[in-house]
Amino acid sequence: MKLLSPDNWTDYELIDCGNFEKLERIGNYTIIRPEPQALWNKKLTDSEWKKLANARFARDTQKKSYRFGGEENGGWTYFQKFPENSVVNYKYKDISINFKIALTSFGHIGLFPEQAENWKFIIDFYKNTNQNPGKVINLFAYTGGSSLAARASNAEVVHVDAVKQVISWANENMQLSKLDNIRWIVEDAIKYMRREVTRGNKYQGIILDPPAYGRGPAGEKWVLEEGLPELLELSNKISEEENSFLILNMYSLGYSSLVVDNLIDCHFIYKTKETGELFLQSKAGYKLPLGIFGRIIR
Numbered sequence: 001m002k003l004l005s006p007d008n009w010t011d012y013e014l015i016d017c018g019n020f021e022k023l024e025r026i027g028n029y030t031i032i033r034p035e036p037q038a039l040w041n042k043k044l045t046d047s048e049w050k051k052l053a054n055a056r057f058a059r060d061t062q063k064k065s066y067r068f069g070g071e072e073n074g075g076w077t078y079f080q081k082f083p084e085n086s087v088v089n090y091k092y093k094d095i096s097i098n099f100k101i102a103l104t105s106f107g108h109i110g111l112f113p114e115q116a117e118n119w120k121f122i123i124d125f126y127k128n129t130n131q132n133p134g135k136v137i138n139l140f141a142y143t144g145g146s147s148l149a150a151r152a153s154n155a156e157v158v159h160v161d162a163v164k165q166v167i168s169w170a171n172e173n174m175q176l177s178k179l180d181n182i183r184w185i186v187e188d189a190i191k192y193m194r195r196e197v198t199r200g201n202k203y204q205g206i207i208l209d210p211p212a213y214g215r216g217p218a219g220e221k222w223v224l225e226e227g228l229p230e231l232l233e234l235s236n237k238i239s240e241e242e243n244s245f246l247i248l249n250m251y252s253l254g255y256s257s258l259v260v261d262n263l264i265d266c267h268f269i270y271k272t273k274e275t276g277e278l279f280l281q282s283k284a285g286y287k288l289p290l291g292i293f294g295r296i297i298r
Contacts, residue, residue, distance in 0.1 A: 002276030006116035011088035018042030043284035119149035134204030144170030188216030260294035270296035
């Protein structure tokens with residue numbers, strides 16, 4: 001089991017975390033957001049946090065924090081100037097991708113910075129294994145960090161998400177990164193995967209980042225523990241059997257990375273596998289856990 005944290009961000013920094021919140025620098029601005037896993041006490045004082053912060057998000061309810069959906073609705077309090085939109089850059093080797101940052105009404109900013117470890121994996125797959133870029137599908141793809149990493153590596157990318165506004169955001173990120181020709185699909189992931197199996201399509205790379213709960217564009221219900229086995233079974237059917245990769249990322253409180261390890265063994269034959277946990281290292285010293293992952297090369 002691995003513990004992975006990105007170490008090459010310049011436009012993002014976790015400054016401190018604790019008391020169910022995190023203090024983050026995004027480009028030239030600093031924000032405070034809820035963080036349900038930060039059970040410990042923050043290192044810096046409340047006054048130090050507020051002095052540094054441009055804005056703070058607070059939820060209207062005490063519901064659990066999920067990565068997608070509308071259950072996090074709340075509001076921002078502004079202490080200092082914060083632009084309506086800004087852009088941050090991520091660089092790894094000769095790849096450079098850009099993200100539009102916006103403070104949404106449900107607390108997201110359009111970026112999950114810990115996912116940079118998965119972007120590195122995609123980039124390294126093409127650079128280190130000398131694979132000719134083929135087709136990559138990114139499901140529950142949000143604003144497209146993994147899609148951008150794959151497209152910047154010259155792969156042919158299919159980006160699938162159930163929320164049209166999120167796909168529009170991902171398209172903006174593609175343009176900001178001076179990339180093109182990502183195929184955008186507004187669709188329920190399971191339905192789309194079933195059709196791909198029927199069509200006999202195969203992919204060199206499969207990227208899965210399913211939420212704990214979600215809704216498709218036609219109101220289809222997604223529950224992680226109910227839908228994940230079929231999702232992996234379908235992924236196996238559309239995955240090229242050699243010289244391909246799969247990334248499974250889960251942000252669901254309470255699951256061990258051993259769950260991912262066993263699921264992969266249940267559904268795939270592979271050459272190499274790594275499973276573990278993604279975290280962000282705070283400047284104050286804490287390690288903030290932000291999901292579990294599994295990655296294989298076939």
